[in-house]
Amino acid sequence: MPGRTPTEAYFRYIEPIQRALNFIAVGRFSVGRDARGLRIAAIENATLNNGDATSIRSTSLGPLFLTTGLRLRIVRIDLGNEPFDCQMRGYWYSIFAPAEKEIISFHWTPDVTGLERSFPHMHIGNVVSGGGSVLPDRFHKLHIPTEVVPAEAIVRFAIEELGVVVRSGLDRATVLQALSVHSPQPLR
């Protein structure tokens, strides 16, 4: 998300995420801000409710919980009068059933050294996979490869696939339309 300044690029990146989370959840989206200002290549974190599981509600599954953590980095790009960009450098999204029973999670921690699996991946939680006949005791530990997943796509997934309700006063169709730009695009 390019900007004329590092701060503009940062805000242009995080504000749509805050708006997307706002469609289904309540709380604080805490974003780091160094008093010395945003520095090129430095990592900033953003987290929903400080990593606590945030209540959301599904029409089909009942109470669910969402966690969201992001690592972001400002870079300099060669793009005319908007020479700064904000890029994702890692995330953690999880959707839990009550008692923090993980349903699904998406991990990407490319800056953690020593990991064999530094690629973006997902886990199918034990509460889902544990009752199956394929590796029921450890299927949830498998690292299923994904592309890099934006936070907005997780919100759309929650609404569209898990039946998570949008907040009071919001229209589901309008919200999904607003989130559609973050849907996977067909190959051409």
Added chain:
Amino acid sequence: MTAPRIEPEGVVLHFVDREEGAEILDRQAQKYLRMSGPEFARAFCAGELDIEETNVMRLYFLLGLAGIECNAGTDPD
């Protein structure tokens, strides 16, 4: 993205300076791993913790709020 009308109390942006970030990290480390924020940072940066463990992952995404950047990790497998 065209934003629909938003109710006043939803998810709000909250800017965190390094001092508050350190307080958040400390509080959450105590809550989830019964250790202090600095203890968590030291152990994580030394590669002693498994990032695939939910609470470690949770706290890893708070390190930057406190201005701590290290990338040590271990592969559980």
